[in-house]
Amino acid sequence: SQQGEEDPQALSIQEGENATMNCSYKTSINNLQWYRQNSGRGLVHLILIRSNEREKHSGRLRVTLDTSKKSSSLLITASRAADTASYFCATDALASGGSNYKLTFGKGTLLTVNP
Amino acid sequence: KAGVTQTPRYLIKTRGQQVTLSCSPISGHRSVSWYQQTPGQGLQFLFEYFSETQRNKGNFPGRFSGRQFSNSRSEMNVSTLELGDSALYLCASSLAAGGTQYFGPGTRLTVL
Numbered sequence A: 001s002q003q004g005e006e007d008p009q010a011l012s013i014q015e016g017e018n019a020t021m022n023c024s025y026k027t028s029i030n031n032l033q034w035y036r037q038n039s040g041r042g043l044v045h046l047i048l049i050r051s052n053e054r055e056k057h058s059g060r061l062r063v064t065l066d067t068s069k070k071s072s073s074l075l076i077t078a079s080r081a082a083d084t085a086s087y088f089c090a091t092d093a094l095a096s097g098g099s100n101y102k103l104t105f106g107k108g109t110l111l112t113v114n115p
Numbered sequence B: 001k002a003g004v005t006q007t008p009r010y011l012i013k014t015r016g017q018q019v020t021l022s023c024s025p026i027s028g029h030r031s032v033s034w035y036q037q038t039p040g041q042g043l044q045f046l047f048e049y050f051s052e053t054q055r056n057k058g059n060f061p062g063r064f065s066g067r068q069f070s071n072s073r074s075e076m077n078v079s080t081l082e083l084g085d086s087a088l089y090l091c092a093s094s095l096a097a098g099g100t101q102y103f104g105p106g107t108r109l110t111v112l
Helices: none
Strands: A004-007 A010-014 A019-025 A031-037 A043-050 A055-058 A061-066 A071-076 A085-094 A101-105 A109-114 B005-007 B010-013 B019-024 B031-038 B042-050 B053-057 B064-068 B074-078 B087-094 B107-111
Touching: A004 A085, A010 A019, A019 A031, A019 A085, A019 A109, A031 A061, A031 A071, A043 A055, A043 A061, A043 A071, A071 A085, A101 B042, B005 B087, B010 B019, B019 B087, B019 B107, B031 B074, B042 B064, B042 B074, B053 B064, B074 B087
Parallel strands: A010 A109, B010 B107
Antiparallel strands: A004 A019, A019 A071, A031 A043, A031 A085, A055 A061, A061 A071, A085 A101, A085 A109, B005 B019, B019 B074, B031 B042, B031 B087, B042 B053, B064 B074, B087 B107
């Protein structure tokens, strides 16, 4: 089963609006990362937030992490048509039954920004 | 620095055949991970290699295997291909396990 689950599965907004995507996970994590994927190409890393951090900013991106609720949110402000992509959260956590950390991806949120 | 490269970019095979995909990580990166992406299952972790050793393995059958060479380049092999193996196979490298992953463009495999 997926460690991270994004919500909503799809989001459609107008240019200039803000977009918020959420991610919930199940186990304790070392860090949580957000990635973007354009049309079936490789993923691009956006931001990493560690388990002892609550909020992080990068340009128009703002990520929050609530470890008590096991959830994170990604906010994209003043969206642009070029932000149209799928967004994935990935949790870095101990692999089940193992001693190594493993990065596990959710199924993603498809964001469409209409010009 | 050059990014992660994957070859080939596109591949068409028939059921029962085998395939080998190649990944060259970013220079200096010792961790290479492989993922399978399909519309139905999303991004699924296959395995991770670090310094030629498999550190983690996902829940895939033994037909899926991989290896990493001393120069950190990695290959994955799928034997006895099935229709359901059609997918985008992504390789990612990182400096250390669990850190930021840098993805290649992927290899799109179609099994007929």
